[in-house]
Amino acid sequence: MPPVMYFLLSLAALIGGYFVYGRVVERMFGADNCKATPACTMADGVDYVKMNPKNIFLIQLLNIAGLGPVFGPILGALYGPWALVWIVLGSIFAGAVHDYFSGMLSVRYAGKSVPDVVGYNLGNGFKQFMRFFSVVLLLLVGVVFVTGPAKLLDNLTGWGLMVWVTIIFAYYFLATILPIDKIIGRIYPIFAAILLIMAVGLTAMLFIKGYAFFPAAQWTNQHPTGLPLWPLMFITIACGAISGFHATQSPMMARCIPDENCGRPIFYGAMIAEGVIALIWATLGMTFYQTPEALNAALTAGGPGKVVNDVSMTLMGPIGGVLAILGVVVLPITSGDTAFRSARLTIADFLNFSQVENGKRLMIALPLFVIGAALSQVNFDIIWRYFGWANQTLATIVLWAAAAYLVRRGMLHWMASVPATFMTAVCTTYICYAKIGLNIPLNISTWIGIAVAVVSFGLFLSKRKAFEASPA
Template structure:
């Protein structure tokens, strides 16, 4: 258990030490009015307390990713733990902080606008389309996953649960953010804490040894799949996830002061890293070997692992509550996925979202497309989601690096993870069957070369010290 506790200690240390460094590099201005105060419309721009905003942010970003991803990543062995811990501290939390705080500085703008301001109009239009596609994939994945778990739990048909969850998503997408999301997420948070802590205690008092695979950093994958780039695509949420860049602007419209950004954005990612660490630990401890874990995955996927681990460690009642905690995570991300897609499209179309009729005008077509995608094979959707997710993270990291360099700040805190992940996503796309299917001997070097080309572009860019002229800054100067 000491390895798990060490991982948690490193994550917490990352928040208090590296998180403060990131905050200083960004340069917060507590005296500025935030978008929540300037643009309060009672629908999407709504000031909320710091604790509530943190909890909503955590539940927004912690979908199936920090559970299913670490379970699949556990097949590689304890190397997955390194990626979760150090990826969260130096990549994921940095990514989430800048995606949130750059949105605050851009008047609560969605990720395509934030990226477009730094990387140009072409990047903005690319991200408009790409982010909506990603959010639809996320919304569908986070419908099918909990629907299967609820179907197994209740014996009810999965399509029935899909319809129920879609109905809830539709409601949560169009009503003011503080009516459902801001009101009920604290209850969901309590269930999440029970699930996470309860399973860990259940493991500690069981006969299962911690890390039965052994503390080796060799690649233990039963199918001999390569660590690079697959591990860094497999474990996204819980280490680094572009999906978070689509969610952070939702809370950027609710943060009351810039000084709360480190706790809300950087801190929520650290919290998700702890969740991922728990599930990777469960995968490597409940099962005696990667082959045993792989057998359960082959029989029923990650949902079968969740069901088996929860019922075994906590009994029938506790297992049901733990499974419900797992169900809550994707549902609380699925609803905000469609909400974020609505906001991105409305920003692009310049639709005022205060009238409910205009919210419905954007939301109904989104759900129609989402329903069509939900008819596809889940495994195929998950593979495309994995690549699209990390590609979004790459775009956001490069935008943050460009913003830092433009203002003469230490950009390497974003540039280094951007370089690494550019190589990962390009090598994966070139080698994967959903991509070009090239051998890794070609895909790997080309992926690395592509990251170096983008790095050269960033370093050759000129510096511009002119700060953003945004609504909050203007309003603050007038008060």
């Protein structure tokens, strides 16, 4: 089979997954267009605002697609074509399922944030844990998505890193406190156009310029430094396959959708679209650079940002390249702003604090940004390593909550419990093996991860009667 077919078949699988498996997920959830959504019953002109479904899709896509579906797949490309397999299977059977349930459960629970969504299904203990865990994760995301785009913009303009950090923080603050339709609802369609130019343009230029797709691809672990594929690839490629950060973003759009039938294109569909972006960048990493060693050399010289710059400028020229780079800059900025906004909403839900008045929004937002500014001075690489594990752990918990919800509805739970079990093994193995964790040898860490996953699944099955006894 010609290597270009790896890309084309992966793209076809993602699109087919949306139309086929997406409908199965929607039916299992029980979407009901007759149920009034929070945007209709709780409109407040600030966070609960009914919006056009097409605009909501664009906002959701940009909310969830931070640097993850670009930087993660570039790093994941070092492992070879197995990265494509994870992007496709992860997006269809794990990430999009996770995103759909996190969004639609929020719709059913009055637009509540992820701690309440998890708490309604897994109990008060998980709810209290998630309140702390999700806010910390959102702060990490907000900070990571300040420094990342600031570096890219500094490379383009030479204005200085701190100048761009200040500008981005100022924008984030306004996007956090103003009504959602004033900034986010108006400028995201423009950002989406830039994003589409980046994704479609770069892919087209690979064909136009006659690049040989995946010239060194082998179905082995091709990482030049010998880093193990398991479990590192499943942590490295997060936002392009499954990401807990998305569960913190979905409630924002759950407060805006006009009816439940919008859920599949907005939540499941946006994750599939992000999978396509990840597929493109993994393909670029394995195609633009002739070997994993060449890609690794570029990463060593300047990180994923250098790869983005080199690929964009070479394939699309100076003008197109700048647009492509701006498309990559847009991704983290349109996730960083909503990360801080989601943190505000999560804290407000916990305190039962109305957010209609400007003063009350400021009371939560100001301390968040003070903490965020302090965290921005911490080494980016350290923050990103902890974010990767925390992100996938959050996704795992949300999948277990979705499985519990399906049991309550009397439906088959496997579409949520199987990926939840797999991700439990991934996260446990990683934190046992990684130097930032317990630093245990990989073979022992793997067995610990498998054991924890099996025990977790067993505990879930043992709780089925309790889940069935409580209403969905």
